[in-house]
Amino acid sequence: MLLGACTLIDDDLSVCDEELFINYQVQLHTELSMQLEAELVSETETPVRKALEKWLSPIFTDRAKDIDLRFFSGDEDEIRYQIQEVINDNRTSYTIVLPKEDYMHLAVANIADDRQVHLLEGAHSRTMMLRLSEEEVLAPLTTGVFTARLPMQVDETSQRFDVRMYMVTSAVALIVDTTSCPELVGLEGYMMGSACGFSLRDSAFAYDNKCRMMMEEVEIESQVQKAKSQSPITNYQSPITNNPYSCYGTVCFPTRDEGKWTVSMRATLTDNRHTTTTLTIDDPLKAGTLRIIRCVVDEKGKLEPDEEHDADVGAAVELDWNDGTIIDIEL
DSSP states (O other): OEEEOOOOOOSOOTTOOEEEEEEEEEEOOOOHHHHHHHHOOSTTTHHHHHHHHHHHTTTSOSOEEEEEEEEEETTTOOEEEEEEEEEEESEEEEEEEEOSEEEEEEEEESOTTOTTEEEEOTTSGGGOEEEEOOOSSBOOOSSOOEEEEEEEEEOSSOBOOOOOBEEOOEEEEEEEEOTTOTTEEEEEEEEEOBOSEEETTTTEEEOSSOOEEEOEEOOOOOHHHHHHHHOOOTTOOOSSOOOSEEEEEEEEOOBOSSSOEEEEEEEEEGGGEEEEEEEEEOSOOOTTOEEEEEEEEOTTSOEEEOTTTOTTEEEEEEEOSOBTTBOOOBO
């Protein structure tokens, strides 16, 4: 994944005598489509694959809409130059002049339209940080955020700098087979264990606040809906049944390199019965990746991980309803 070559221009050229040619390119290569095609291969999973691809397309994108580029002095660590620009493209270039000095260059892309991500303390490189809102439960991020850092020395020769920007956000998708639970009314929940911030200069994630990221339902177009929309016959009756899957997802910062993270889902059944399943995942969620988790919901609303695909996922269930004289709680 590459967002290459970026810098900015200084309006005061009175002390500047060094010309730099800067070529800014967005060359983000993701394997989202390949991953979805490899993991969701059956005919019944096709609508899920298409729904996830549509839902995640603004995240795993090959374009930078907005950029925030800053240069800090090497000694005082004070901001010297900054540019904030909407480029909406994958290519632009600058020919600029900068004073001879050592710099720390920090860059961020795609945060202007994401109300959950805030850029804080930008006067010094050591304090420049991305932070999430401090709400009890956060909606999924709506953009794929990219950052970069590069120490730069501007000397007495014409120079060219290439700055690679990397994605610092991730995604989780939960695919649930609801066939075995005809009394299921709905599912809702959240993911826990992801970072709440990111230090640009240190390239380090922060985990000082517990983040609850809402698992948003991803709308799947059923095969019946698709057949009706494509048919000119008003009373068309499709022989194809609705897709048996529900899909939920979130976009967040990564989890720790070591340690577990969780997805907690609350199933609502008829007669207002509720079952909460907490899935525990051992494998860390890395920056720039999508993790797909498959589950089957049983007749009581418990989510059971697919052992073939998700051997590293454990489940604990809690029921808050009484089926006759039986209370079923698994720890």
